[in-house]
Every structure is written in structure tokens, then in C-alpha cells.
Amino acid sequence: MDSSSHDVLLVGGGGAGLRAAIAVAEVNPKLSVAVVSKVYPMRSHTVSAEGGAAGVARPDDSLDEHAYDTISGGDWLCDQDAVEAFVKESREELLQMEHWGCPWSREPDGRIAVRPFGGMKKERTWFAADKTGFHMLHTLFQTSLKYNAITRYDEWFVTKLLVDDGRVQGVVAIELMSGKIQAITSKAVIVCTGGCGKVFPFTTNANIKNGDGMALAYRAGCPLKDMEFVQYHPTGLPFTGILITEAARAEGGYMLNKDGYRYLQDYDLGKPQPGPVLRTMELGPRDRLSQAFVKENEKGRTIEGPYGPVVHLDLRHLGAKLINTKLPFVRELCLKYQNIDPIKELIPVRPVVHYMMGGVHTNMNGATPIKGLYAAGEVACVSINGANRLGSNSLPELLVFGARAGKSAAAFASDQKPAGSAILTQAMDEQRRLEDQFLRKAGGRERVATIREEMQKAVESGAGIYRTAKTLQESANKLQELQGRFLNIALDDHSRTFNTELTSVLELSFMLDVATSIVQCALHRKESRGAHQRTDFPARNDTEYLAHSLVTRKEDGSSQLKYLPVTITRWPPGQRVYGR
Amino acid sequence: MTDKPVYTEFHPRWYRTRVSTYWWLDRTPYVKFILRELSSIFVAFFVVITLLQIRALGQGPQAYPAFQQRLQAPIMIVLNIISLLFVLFHTITWFNLTPKAIVLRVRGRRLPDLLIAAPNYVAWLVVSGLIAWIVTGG
Amino acid sequence: MADKITLEVARYDPQRHTEPTFEKYEVPFRQDWVILDALNYIKDRLDGSLSYRWSCRMGICGSCGMMVDGEPKLTCATFLSSYAPGPVRVEALRNFPIVRDLVIEMTDFMVKLKKVKPWIVRENEKPISQGEYLQTPEQLENYKQFSMCINCLLCYAACPVYGLDNLFTGPAVIALAQRYNLDSRDVGARERREILSDHEGIWGCTFVGECTEVCPKHVDPAGAIQQYKVDAAIDWFKSFLLPRGAK
Numbered sequence: 002m003d004s005s006s007h008d009v010l011l012v013g014g015g016g017a018g019l020r021a022a023i024a025v026a027e028v029n030p031k032l033s034v035a036v037v038s039k040v041y042p043m044r045s046h047t048v049s050a051e052g053g054a055a056g057v058a059r060p061d062d063s064l065d066e067h068a069y070d071t072i073s074g075g076d077w078l079c080d081q082d083a084v085e086a087f088v089k090e091s092r093e094e095l096l097q098m099e100h101w102g103c104p105w106s107r108e109p110d111g112r113i114a115v116r117p118f119g120g121m122k123k124e125r126t127w128f129a130a131d132k133t134g135f136h137m138l139h140t141l142f143q144t145s146l147k148y149n150a151i152t153r154y155d156e157w158f159v160t161k162l163l164v165d166d167g168r169v170q171g172v173v174a175i176e177l178m179s180g181k182i183q184a185i186t187s188k189a190v191i192v193c194t195g196g197c198g199k200v201f202p203f204t205t206n207a208n209i210k211n212g213d214g215m216a217l218a219y220r221a222g223c224p225l226k227d228m229e230f231v232q233y234h235p236t237g238l239p240f241t242g243i244l245i246t247e248a249a250r251a252e253g254g255y256m257l258n259k260d261g262y263r264y265l266q267d268y269d270l271g272k273p274q275p276g277p278v279l280r281t282m283e284l285g286p287r288d289r290l291s292q293a294f295v296k297e298n299e300k301g302r303t304i305e306g307p308y309g310p311v312v313h314l315d316l317r318h319l320g321a322k323l324i325n326t327k328l329p330f331v332r333e334l335c336l337k338y339q340n341i342d343p344i345k346e347l348i349p350v351r352p353v354v355h356y357m358m359g360g361v362h363t364n365m366n367g368a369t370p371i372k373g374l375y376a377a378g379e380v381a382c383v384s385i386n387g388a389n390r391l392g393s394n395s396l397p398e399l400l401v402f403g404a405r406a407g408k409s410a411a412a413f414a415s416d417q418k419p420a421g422s423a424i425l426t427q428a429m430d431e432q433r434r435l436e437d438q439f440l441r442k443a444g445g446r447e448r449v450a451t452i453r454e455e456m457q458k459a460v461e462s463g464a465g466i467y468r469t470a471k472t473l474q475e476s477a478n479k480l481q482e483l484q485g486r487f488l489n490i491a492l493d494d495h496s497r498t499f500n501t502e503l504t505s506v507l508e509l510s511f512m513l514d515v516a517t518s519i520v521q522c523a524l525h526r527k528e529s530r531g532a533h534q535r536t537d538f539p540a541r542n543d544t545e546y547l548a549h550s551l552v553t554r555k556e557d558g559s560s561q562l563k564y565l566p567v568t569i570t571r572w573p574p575g576q577r578v579y580g581r
Numbered sequence: 582m583t584d585k586p587v588y589t590e591f592h593p594r595w596y597r598t599r600v601s602t603y604w605w606l607d608r609t610p611y612v613k614f615i616l617r618e619l620s621s622i623f624v625a626f627f628v629v630i631t632l633l634q635i636r637a638l639g640q641g642p643q644a645y646p647a648f649q650q651r652l653q654a655p656i657m658i659v660l661n662i663i664s665l666l667f668v669l670f671h672t673i674t675w676f677n678l679t680p681k682a683i684v685l686r687v688r689g690r691r692l693p694d695l696l697i698a699a700p701n702y703v704a705w706l707v708v709s710g711l712i713a714w715i716v717t718g719g
Numbered sequence: 720m721a722d723k724i725t726l727e728v729a730r731y732d733p734q735r736h737t738e739p740t741f742e743k744y745e746v747p748f749r750q751d752w753v754i755l756d757a758l759n760y761i762k763d764r765l766d767g768s769l770s771y772r773w774s775c776r777m778g779i780c781g782s783c784g785m786m787v788d789g790e791p792k793l794t795c796a797t798f799l800s801s802y803a804p805g806p807v808r809v810e811a812l813r814n815f816p817i818v819r820d821l822v823i824e825m826t827d828f829m830v831k832l833k834k835v836k837p838w839i840v841r842e843n844e845k846p847i848s849q850g851e852y853l854q855t856p857e858q859l860e861n862y863k864q865f866s867m868c869i870n871c872l873l874c875y876a877a878c879p880v881y882g883l884d885n886l887f888t889g890p891a892v893i894a895l896a897q898r899y900n901l902d903s904r905d906v907g908a909r910e911r912r913e914i915l916s917d918h919e920g921i922w923g924c925t926f927v928g929e930c931t932e933v934c935p936k937h938v939d940p941a942g943a944i945q946q947y948k949v950d951a952a953i954d955w956f957k958s959f960l961l962p963r964g965a966k
């Protein structure tokens with residue numbers, strides 16, 4: 002078997018992956034860095050982020066306030082030492098992006114402009130029109146081209162982490178172009194594969210967000226943390242799930258039910274003002290807005306559309322000029338994908354899965370409990386987002402923890418010996434498994450799409466916005482049935498060249514593992530906190546549950562759940578209050 | 582696949598579609614483009630005729646009427662009409678393309694295309710008018 | 720109104736074919752479906768062996784560029800209803816080698832992109848502690864349009880120069896080079912001009928203008944290239960009229 006070796010290997014080439022790669026190349030130019038991504042890096046899902054990135058910018062703002070907003074927004078499940086480091090480094094990282102060419106929007110005098118954003122008490126969200134993620138990703142990607150130490154493996158699909166002697170020493174990957182299966186060994190591996198929105202049926206996430214890294218780490222014995230916390234974004238287009246950015250509400254949009262009434266005032270989110278007021282009404286936190294939708298639906302006050310219930314987002318009163326300068330992409334999306342003009346019409350929206358607060362368990366430096374394995378970005382759970390992420394915190398998260406993980410992985414890698422031959426034997430076993438289980442297999446009756454759709458339905462019905470023990474147990478049972486039926490899948494495509502059916506069946510297997518851990522963690526957390534809402538346990542329970550859920554895979558394939566207390570430094574748990 | 586290898590390497594399993602010699606007939610924009618490029622031949626033709634006229638003028642009182650006689654042959658008239666149409670096509674398309682290459686900003690706003698293309702037409706009219714006035718003797 | 724529409728999709732598997740062939744598939748016709756939805760239907764329910772790239776479904780990742788009835792399009796932004804009653808022909812993006820079905824080989828673009836140094840070039844870096852480089856909204860406007868490129872390669876499929884001569888740098892790469900040239904924080908314009916001032920760079924462009932027509936993000940690469948030509952010509956004149964005054 003062919004193999005190549007590097008010092009630090011990134012799985013995933015999005016915002017976090019590229020930032021980590023650059024961090025390694027800068028801190029130690031002698032290290033050889035590999036970026037292994039299943040798509041070309043500029044296709045990574047970072048590209049679709051719209052709203053902005055938060056970093057303290059105004060003189061009347063402070064790091065402590067950003068930290069407090071983040072911690073209270075996360076319903077006190079955030080590790081406060083990590084949040085303190087995050088808010089400090091966030092500003093530095095965003096400035097570094099500016100130095101690298103990111104076209105942040107500006108004030109007339111040339112300084113960086115900031116705008117209000119949901120959940121933030123002061124204006125501190127940096128933005129590049131309404132395509133912040135796009136500009137950040139392309140800036141990072143084009144800057145990464147400067148470093149010759151970085152070798153890219155574009156369109157190589159990682160199927161397994163190679164673990165030997167208690168540490169991660171590389172990956173097995175398929176080169177999609179040729180179908181070649183190969184080991185890429187390295188002294189440290191940083192997983193930056195993003196979230197797992199595709200586990201759910203309605204999501205803003207792209208086709209490539211299948212929780213690859215979470216499943217890879219889980220199968221290698223690394224614990225997953227806080228998997229039950231799934232963030233719904235309150236305004237996504239029905240059917241396509243396309244995100245209508247929070248910025249539309251930050252600029253002053255209203256959310257209306259079928260009577261044209263701004264219904265959020267009924268849900269303890271403040272009184273309706275004509276303009277946007279931070280942390281009230283439409284600028285309240287995402288989980289509360291999504292929950293309000295479900296309750297409105299139960300009361301029968303949502304609008305019945307061709308794809309299910311929706312509410313309306315009203316931007317008409319903002320005027321054509323503002324919409325065209327501050328929200329051009331929102332208008333473009335509505336016109337191109339749903340044939341609606343926000344200047345004149347109401348936009349139908351519903352809550353869609355948007356972000357995964359949970360993920361691979363890491364510390365503040367991106368290190369997991371497994372030696373040699375690091376994680377950063379949405380795939381990781383540090384945790385700075387706690388039970389609910391504030392908008393515009395995830396883009397700086399990529400940069401801050403991408404850089405941290407890169408630096409710690411670089412330091413670790415400089416002391417390590419290269420991989421031994423036991424690793425290559427493991428890789429050959431993996432190659433045989435892929436060939437026997439998928440490529441060469443004949444027979445089998447299930448289709449990939451059928452199992453995937455049933456999984457999505459099961460997860461949404463059991464582990465959606467509101468959960469009960471009964472619905473969660475039903476989901477768990479269904480997922481177990483699907484894991485069994487998965488073994489009976491037949492592929493139509495047996496080619497070696499660019500076999501996308503193979504990649505989708507591997508992604509499905511990752512998603513089944515991730516879905517199972519989401520449902521399990523949700524079943525065991527008997528309280529409601531942030532994005533995890535149990536109608537059978539509606540109150541927050543700090544005595545027993547001010548802790549992270551950790552789910553680890555045991556030798557026999559079953560999973561074990563424990564709780565890890567949250568790190569509290571300066572902000573004792575309080576009430577999450579909005580609109581007052 | 583890393584980005585180190587020499588690009589356009591020959592790879593036996595990739596399929597490369599052959600570009601046909603008549604690629605430009607496939608789409609109207611391409612046909613218009615080729616016609617625009619071909620018009621330069623007719624511009625050259627006009628230039629050559631003008632140079633020959635000037636030469637005839639310098640060769641004495643019999644040369645020019647003889648030259649004029651040749652220009653009145655039907656084939657020459659047809660050729661000149663076709664050339665005039667092509668030269669007009671050439672001029673109009675190129676004038677209309679100037680705003681793409683020249684970006685002028687006034688007080689932060691980009692000048693509209695019309696304001697960049699228009700001066701070309703105005704200059705054309707003025708110069709043509711001037712020459713017509715000189716040629717028709719005032 | 721018909722409730723079905725036929726797609727003729729190009730298929731090519733190098734392990735079994737020597738050249739692409741077309742296969743017909745009948746898919747449901749829905750008013751809000753795009754070509755990509757139809758392809759997903761084929762892959763999920765009719766023929767799982769159809770290979771194509773896609774990701775965001777919202778015209779920002781640039782993966783899903785293909786030829787639809789001979790025109791380069793983002794299939795996530797092209798409605799089936801524009802082609803009713805059909806059939807609709809879907810092929811791999813033109814002017815690139817075809818790896819499989821609707822998947823093209825794009826290493827050429829990646830290599831060319833790196834060659835033009837698409838990053839901020841500076842003589843001395845300001846430390847982060849001193850804050851941002853000031854850039855007024857007007858200065859941002861200068862290059863903003865060219866920074867919108869999603870690398871979808873539709874312009875390469877539309878460019879006949881690239882089709883006839885694969886060594887031509889191409890619209891998107893030159894537009895991205897110009898994006899950095901015009902960025903007030905960058906001083907690399909001279910280096911990039913040296914790389915692009917030859918007949919495979921900006922002078923290879925004959926201003927067909929189709930790249931701008933097909934660009935889904937209105938980047939206007941043709942405009943970028945012509946402006947670059949004007950800048951390059953002025954720079955060339957300056958270099959021998961004012962040898963010491965030139966940048």
C-alpha cells in the first residue's frame with residue numbers, strides 16, 4: 002500500500018482547518034503539514050456563513066461583557082476559562098484576518114464597522130457585507146497558498162483514524178479521483194470536519210456536513226461531549242433549509258404569525274419596539290425563538306405552507322435602499338430560490354437545524370484525551386457555546402481554536418517519532434473492509450437514500466426542539482433498527498473512479514453513529530437547558546446537571562455516558578433573561 | 582492529489598472533448614465575437630483603399646480619375662458597402678465596450694456606462710463633421 | 720402542466736467507457752425544483768451510480784457547475800421550469816477533462832491560482848496590537864466586486880480562448896489577481912504584472928466577454944481583465960518614460 006507521511010495532518014479544510022494549518026506553518030516552518038479534505042477547501046461549509054464574527058471593538062465595550070453574554074447565552078454550560086481566553090483572542094484573530102486581506106465592512110473613516118447581533122448586549126459583530134464566512138474562507142484559503150510547508154490532499158475522503166500505542170498516528174483515506182485507498186501517517190491529527198446538520202431533515206447545512214470527524218474520533222475511543230445540544234436557527238426557508246441570516250432581524254425585521262402579529266412578545270422576550278433592540282424580541286437568542294415557533298404552531302397560529310408550518314419574516318418596512326446595501330444576499334436568496342422579493346413580500350420561514358454545540362471533547366488548546374488527536378471548530382466542543390451558541394461566535398471560534406489546536410499539535414508533533422509499521426497493517430485491514438463491505442459486495446436490498454431519510458425523520462421526531470423520554474426512546478430504537486439494516490445496503494456504483502455513492506454510504510454510517518449519541522445524551526439529561534428542552538423535565542437543574550455529558554465508545558461497541566462538571570470562574574449561574 | 586504536479590498532464594483515464602474548428606457556430610455570442618474580429622479585415626481593406634487613393638492623388642492628373650473609374654466597378658461598390666457595414670459594426674461594438682476597460686469614479690460612485698461610451702460617439706460625430714466640411718469645401 | 724420531465728445526462732466511467740454517452744431519466748416536475756434536485760432524485764431513487772459534485776445548494780460554494788442545454792450553469796440555481804417540457808441535457812463543464820460522469824478535473828485552475836499570488840503582499844506588516852489597516856468604504860468598493868468569485872469555473876467553460884489553448888490563465892484567476900492589485904492594503908501589483916503580462920496571461924484575452932455573461936456572482940471578469948490591460952499598458956509606458964518615477 003502507498004503511504005505518505007507528514008508531521009501534522011488536518012482532516013477538513015474549512016475555516017478551522019486552514020487556520021490551524023497556517024498556525025502550524027507559522028509557529029514551526031520546518032514541520033510538514035497535510036490538509037486532507039473531502040472537497041476542495043473553498044467548498045467547505047464555512048463559505049455559507051453570512052452574519053458576522055464577534056470581537057470586542059468599541060471603546061464602550063469590554064471583554065468581560067462579551068464573556069458574560071456568551072456564558073449567559075449558553076445557559077451557564079460554558080467552560081468559563083475557555084470563554085475568557087476566547088473573547089480575548091477573538092479580537093486579535095479578526096484583526097489578523099484583516100491583515101490577511103479579509104474585506105471587513107468599514108465606517109466612513111476607514112475603521113472596522115460593527116453591527117448588533119442576537120444575544121449580544123453591545124454592538125461587537127464584525128461583518129463583510131452579508132457574506133462574512135465566504136470572505137473569511139477565501140481569505141484563509143488564498144493566504145494558505147503562501148506556505149510551501151502545507152501540502153493539500155484535495156478530495157481525499159478520510160475513513161478511519163489510525164491509532165497505535167495509545168496515540169493517533171494518521172488516517173486512512175480514499176483518493177476520490179482514482180479510488181486509491183492509502184494511509185497518510187502523521188505525528189498529530191487535527192480534526193476540523195465541521196458539524197452534523199445532515200442528521201436532521203431540515204437543516205441549513207450543506208450536503209457535506211455529516212459529522213465525519215465526530216464519528217471518526219468516537220470510533221477511535223475519544224469521548225463526544227454535549228451531543229444533545231443542537232441549535233435550531235429560527236429563520237430558514239422551508240424545503241431547501243437555506244438560512245435567512247440573523248442580520249435580517251438585526252437590521253430590524255419582524256417575525257409575524259398568521260394574524261400579522263409580532264408573536265415573540267408573548268414569550269418573555271420584551272416589548273415590541275419599532276426598531277431592533279439588542280437582546281429583545283427578534284434579537285433574542287435562537288433557541289428561545291425556535292421554541293416560540295413550536296408553541297405558536299401548537300396554538301394553531303402558524304401559516305400552513307406546502308412544506309409544513311411556517312411563520313413570516315417581514316422586511317418590507319426597512320426599504321429598498323437598506324435591503325440592497327446591508328442585506329443584498331438575503332434578497333438574492335429569496336428571489337433565486339423561492340421567487341420572493343423581500344422588499345415587497347413576506348418571507349416564509351421555520352426553524353431549521355443550524356449548528357451543533359456538541360462535538361469532540363477537547364480542552365482549551367484543542368487537545369482531546371487521546372494523545373496526538375486534536376479538534377477545532379464546530380466539530381469540537383471546548384466548550385464555549387454551552388447549551389446554546391450566540392450568533393457571530395462560531396466564526397471567531399474557528400479562528401481562535403483553530404490557531405490554538407494548530408500550535409499545540411505543532412508542539413506535540415515536534416517531539417514524536419514517526420509512525421511504526423503496525424499502522425500500515427491497520428490501514429490494509431481498513432482497505433479490505435471497505436472493499437468487502439461496499440465495493441465488491443453483491444446482494445443487499447436497502448438503498449442509501451431510504452435509510453438516510455428514515456434516520457432523519459426519526460431524529461427530528463425524537464430529538465427535535467422539544468423532547469420527551471418516550472419520543473427519545475422511540476428514536477433510539479429506530480436508530481438501532483437502522484444500524485442493522487445498514488449492513489444490508491447495496492450500492493449501484495462499483496467503480497473506483499470518483500465513487501460518490503461510496504462516500505455517501507460512508508457518510509451515512511458516520512451519521513448513524515452521531516445520531517445515536519445525540520439521542521442517548523438527550524435521553525439521559527433530565528432537565529431543560531438552552532437548546533435541549535424536555536417537556537417532561539421543563540426546569541433547569543443546576544444541582545445535578547451543571548455538567549457536560551460525555552459519551553465514549555467501549556471496546557464492545559456499546560457506549561458509556563458520564564458527566565463532567567462545568568468550569569466556573571467568575572460568573573456564578575444565573576437566570577437567562579431577555580427583553581428586560 | 583496535491584497541487585504540486587505540472588498541470589494539463591496527460592492522464593489516460595480522463596476524457597478530453599475535442600474542440601471542433603466550428604466551435605464558434607454553437608452559440609450566438611460566439612458568432613458575434615468572430616464577426617467582430619473578422620471586421621478588422623474590412624477595416625484594413627478601407628485603410629488600403631484610402632492609401633491607394635492618396636497615392637493616386639500624388640501620381641498626377643490622370644491617375645486619380647482612372648482610380649475613381651476602377652472604384653465604380655459593381656464588385657467594388659458591393660465590397661465597399663459590405664466593408665462599410667462591418668466597419669460600422671466594429672466601431673459601435675468597440676465604443677460600447679470601452680466602459681468595461683475604463684472605470685471612473687466620481688465622489689465614490691462609478692460613472693454609468695453611457696457617460697463613458699458617449700464621448701466616443703460625440704468625438705466620432707465631431708471629427709466626421711469636420712472632415713465632411715473640409716471635403717465639401719466649407 | 721406535465722408532471723414529469725426527462726433529463727439526458729452524460730455518463731462516463733473510464734473503467735467501462737472510452738467516451739461519454741447519454742442516458743435518459745424521467746424525474747418528477749416540480750415548480751420549485753432546480754436541476755440539482757432532479758439529479759439528487761436520480762441518484763437517490765433511480766441510479767445511485769451517477770457522480771456529480773454539490774454541497775451548499777445555495778450558490779455560494781461553487782461545486783455544482785455543469786452544462787445545461789449547452790450553457791454553463793450552477794445547477795442549484797437553475798430551475799427545471801425554465802426548460803419545460805424538456806428534455807434537458809446535462810453534461811460536465813466544458814473545456815475541462817472529464818473524470819467521471821459530471822465531474823471535471825480542476826487541478827489546472829488550482830495551480831494557476833497559486834501562481835498569481837492571491838494574497839496580500841506587503842513590504843512591512845503592521846503588528847496586530849496597532850489595529851487594522853484603515854480602508855474607507857470607497858477603497859473597499861474598488862476591489863469588492865472582484866472579491867465575490869466563488870471559483871465555480873463557469874467562466875472557464877464559457878471562454879473560447881481557454882477552450883482552444885489550455886495554457887491561458889483564464890478569467891477567474893486574472894480577476895482574483897486584479898482584486899489584490901486594487902486592494903489598498905496590497906503592494907504586489909508589480910510582481911503580479913510580471914507574472915501575467917504575457918500571451919498566456921492578460922494578453923491572451925481577446926475580450927469575447929462570455930465569462931462575464933455566465934458569472935453567477937456578477938464578478939465581471941472581462942471587465943477586470945480589460946482594466947488590467949489598461950493598467951499594464953500605462954505601467955509599461957511609465958517604465959520607460961519615467962524610469963525612476965515608475966512604481
